[in-house]
Amino acid sequence: MTLDQVIGAGVLAATLRLATPILLAALGGVVSERSGVVNIALEGCMLVGAFFGVVAADRTHSVVLALAVAMGAGGILAAIHAVAAIHLRSDQIVSGMALNILALGLTSYLDYQFYGNTGTPADLAGVPDVSLGPIAAIPFVGDVIGNQNAIVWVALALVVVIQAFLFRTVPGLRLRAVGEHPRAADTVGIAVRPTRYWAVLASGLLAALGGAYLSLSVAHSFTDGMTGGRGFIGLAAMIFGRWTPAGALVASLLFGYGTALSFSLQGASIGSVQVPVQLLSTLPYVLTILAVAGFVGRSRPPAADGLPYETEGHA
């Protein structure tokens, strides 16, 4: 095992690449749950984003249209969840899980219908990498960030944007109020349900962008269930990051690093002992369990998270 295998530029570049889809899902989770709606359908939103992004890229040969279609698909799935959770006041876990199963079945079925056994076409329009020119030439730094994908930069920018939105703007203040104490928000004239609809919709768009990143930036193809639970890991990153975009970024990088490490340490050994890669590759999942089980210290969700808002009706 060498130092390069642990904190080399290659590992760090991979960390950023692997963290991005988790981060986008986590940002979606932050926005949705800050408004008081638990959206575990983020996994499904990612998956439909990944699939319909590929379909649109194949048909239109336009990256921009592909991303728009991908996010639209995620938005539609999220909208269904929003109607169930906000309007019909159904159990948000059940609704989210049902939509995940729907997304898995739908994409798998359509994938077979459209592309049969041959797989998605090889010449898909992909999201380009961004070469930072002179910066790319700087040793180490250039190797880490010099040639990252455009969506990586978009995701990082979204961290700043959403952090500022939630904590530095009036609409952000209202969204947080709705997630903490919807009745209080209602009594001062804030529209609780519309706020939640927008938040859930935004979460679907964000997760779908993460899915499109997987299929259009990384794999350049679609395979069944290719999101592999990254939507759920994103939710863990959200909890780990205490429902803040900046925290979610740190947590996503940690998860990304765990995965990057498990790749780079393949076949490595300490002295004569082989590093157990299989064990290392469980690291993100172990971290997820720890995060969800609350081992990361007091991490408090928004007070009305997951609770439908009932209007005062009868005495």
Add this chain to the structure above:
Amino acid sequence: MSAETSMLVDMRGIEKRFGDLVALRGVDLVVRQGEIHALVGENGAGKSTLMNVLYGLYRPDAGSIRIRGREVRIAGPRDAIALGIGMIHQHFMLVPPLTVAENVVLGDERGGPRLDRRAIESRVADLEKRFGIVVEPHARTEDIPLGLQQRVEILKVLYRGSELLIFDEPTAVLTPQEVDELFAIVRTLRDEGKTLILITHKLREVMAVTDNITVLRGGRNAGELVTRNTNPSEIARAMVGRELKELRARATPARAEVTLKVQGLEAKSDRGALALQGVDFDVRSGEILGIAGVGGNGQSELAQAILGLRRPTGGSIQIGGVDISKDDPKRTRARGVAYVPEDRHLEGLVLAFSVADDFILGKQDRAPYARTGVLDPVTILRNGGRLAAEYDVRPPNPKAIVGNLSGGNQQKVVLGRELSERPKLIVVSQPTRGLDIAATEYVHERLLEQRGQGAGILLISSELDEIRALSDRIAVMFEGRIVATLDAASATEERLGLLMAGHGEAAA
């Protein structure tokens, strides 16, 4: 000023139905500009419904509302706010993690989409200066005491330019000192020309601060009184519709045996802080020991420790000379300890169960309710019917679902279960919280009856009136300790209030 214009609120013949339930049967309410008006009545009398109509949360089925002589329609809180009506809710409508200033301006932030904290805080500070209501604008709301949170609620309403302020049961969560401070604010607001409506059933407060009184009973008007020309018993008569029974003067218990002895008791709170820091006291049979104190000073932990619901970290608890500090609740109860918990929904009852089933909770594994592990539904139902009648549960139907009963009747189910087997010690926590006068009276009578039969009673309550009316001796808890134990006779409200606030008497 003519009589017409001085009439700020004029509600006539207001009716409101919820399904089959008629909450208001043609109620009139007149409130004049610049007065403090009490709206009193028992639970279910329609006070809150009437105010929710005025605040636009409910639409009335009949009747008219005039504000400053002009007939208005109030379709929602926005309309009410626009008419200068503000409500200070009993359960504060504050977002705990936000700052005081953010809560005050929420929904009416003014200025662009950017959240300018500094501008907001200075605006709130100006408002505070104008009305003499002081709260740190940049403090997080969840970090400040309830008394200050209530001021934030008041500021919220004033910020929106309200001329009429409706206070819904404003003193329910306050210490006596905080109540005094609230009343000072209330008077200041009136002197500033504001009009105030106080919803309450605490007569002492009505007498202390209001100008006029409207009494509701059963959804109807039951009296219009001028405060300085009336007295508490006249108001109570109007509220309840009959004379209240005087609690009989009680004989001091003879030198009875010690039922409960607590020595050096220590226990931790859920958060791991030391909630009980060496508590000593004893309760004799035939005696009521009141534990006074502001909520959160270890009272809950004390009750839980005695019942075996919380393992003490030190000290002893003896029942009839036997240490029970390590017993679980089942063993503790088997020694004749009964428990009326502070939160009957959380600890006292299974709301989804029938009355009969809730009556046998904790006894379900023994005869006559069960034989060889199989429940005997006939006996359970018969027992339920008998206790429901004996404890005046309404409706007296053992099959009724407890969650559908009123708070008072739910409490009667708890009492029936806990008191029916001749307990030696009764630990009672906030027994009348949320109950109206009639139900409160009933609970008090039952507790005194148990005292008369020789039970020792530990009465934990944050209602000073209740503590003083029932207790033989009063112990004051502050920060996990008993800071003083007084004879009921020498325990004035002022003295208790000071002790509760942590101002111990060095000489006492």
